[in-house]
Amino acid sequence: MRWKGRRQSNNVEDRRGERGGGLPGGFGRSGGRVRLPMGGGRRAGGGLSGIIILVVLFFALRACGIDPLEMLSGGPAGGGGQVTQQAPGGSGTASDEMSQFVSVVLAETEDTWKGIFQSQGMQYQEPSMVLFTDGVRSACGFASSASGPFYCPGDQKVYLDLGFFNQLSRQFGASGDFAQAYVVAHEVGHHVQNITGILPRFNEMRQRMSQAEANAMSIRVELQADCFAGIWAHYTAQKGLLEEGDLEEALNAANQIGDDTLQRRTQGYVVPESFNHGTSEQRRTWFSRGLKSGRLADCDTFNEPV
Template identity: 50%
Template sequence: MKLEGKEGSRNIDDRRGSRGGMSRGTKTAGGFGLGTLIIVIIVMLLGGDPSEYLGAANTGGSPAQSTSPSAPAGNLEEDTPNMQIVSKTLRDTEKLWGRVFPQEYGRPYQEPILVVFEGQDQSACGFASAATGPFYCPADQKVYIDLSFADLLRQRFRAPGDFALAYVVAHEVGHHIQNQLGYSGQVSRARQRMSEADANAMSVRLELQADYLAGVWAHYADRTSGLLSDGDIEEAIKAASAIGDDAIQKQSQGYVVPDSFTHGTSEQRVRYFSAGYKSGDTSKKTLDYFFQAPDL
């Protein structure tokens, strides 16, 4: 990625070293035990919304108001490479969706807060730790990430490169966009009336739409902001492939259970990220396709 000279986001809540003033307790939301925590960890490693498993999902009501972030410490250019990646990626998404929302959806874009922490933290959706991976919490409209997740991408998922981390950030911003446009609430309500298999299939559609939105951002980052370098898209595709449901299940248990998929196969995640990257289409009609098509 061509990060030099790019501006970072002002919407960073830097809680590394307890700078965010947030309690560092280890209790999970609602007193959930270890079994639930393990499920949540798997869900969030896949880039999903843990609130559905912690009882804090957005059901379509008024969104929570985001609080002002704490100022990042020091000069961004003197910070770690991973901090520069997430901050500058977030800023680039803000520019894109800040233009798209008024033009395409007739409303202003509400920028999310990105919480950077280390070790463990607490969100409005429950417990966050280095093991849980990045996630978006619709209850407080914040993205949570421990920067050591970049090491997990490289070591466990074998998805190296700075753009693999940028793809993860753009995917979580995709969940924020879904929350604003009402897709998250629609899916949450629909899942409550479905069988487990059908509810999982609905979650897959939401995740693939977030992958598509990440691809749309990459489309414009490549063509208008000059952020991408040679090989960046390949890095994102490798990351998307590595965190497909089938790939993770094969790695963790040696076999796959398709009815339990909640995020899509490696092939699906690559397909829809690539579709967003190639088209850059932000129309509501295209986004609605993810919930109107008979199958994906």
């Protein structure tokens, strides 16, 4: 993607390097967060409770000024290599280029959605993006980096640990800057759903749904966000900002984070009734649909078969 030298968004909040503190209560169903899947599905035994205990212990130690990574390694964490954490307002780390990149992507989504909303006689309310490391507090509760990128409708912010992009490339096999741009555009798609009333309606309805019903509806929500990401890619292509291979990167990312692909990778089998983001084929299809038409009307996942 040809992004260097383009406008960066003013709506980026850099919390990298901040330490999280304690865990607030009241998660509910992810506290209303809408996030990218990180793999799994149904797991046997007490794996989830064990992870929760480790997360609580990790941040309890950090709240006391103790670095658990340093304890484990017997010395300062990192041991050389690229510095990826940065205190707010800092500069000079290798991650600066990545933060600049996502800021440009966010700015491009602002321009795209502002134009689309104006064409419909509406005003677009820009979301903010929070960059963090390890864990972060939001209006939807506390989340660790292990949760992946997410959108919180309570404060209208996209939350992103830039380290996720390393995982996206190395673990999920989805490399490239436009794969990363797709992730940002997908979360912004949830913001569009939020300010148009789609997401609040879903969050209200799912309180009365069974888990199976909520999963089925969640798939439609996620596929629409993929379609909205495709709409953004449509207009980005019209600006001449795409380079050879960019669209393939985005489609590959959509493929690699499909529920079926993630479950096969992480547990060796799939549990279709636990899907809540859509299969790889569904995610590719709906991103492609938005990409091809650039029209909101073609992203109606609620009234069409998915």
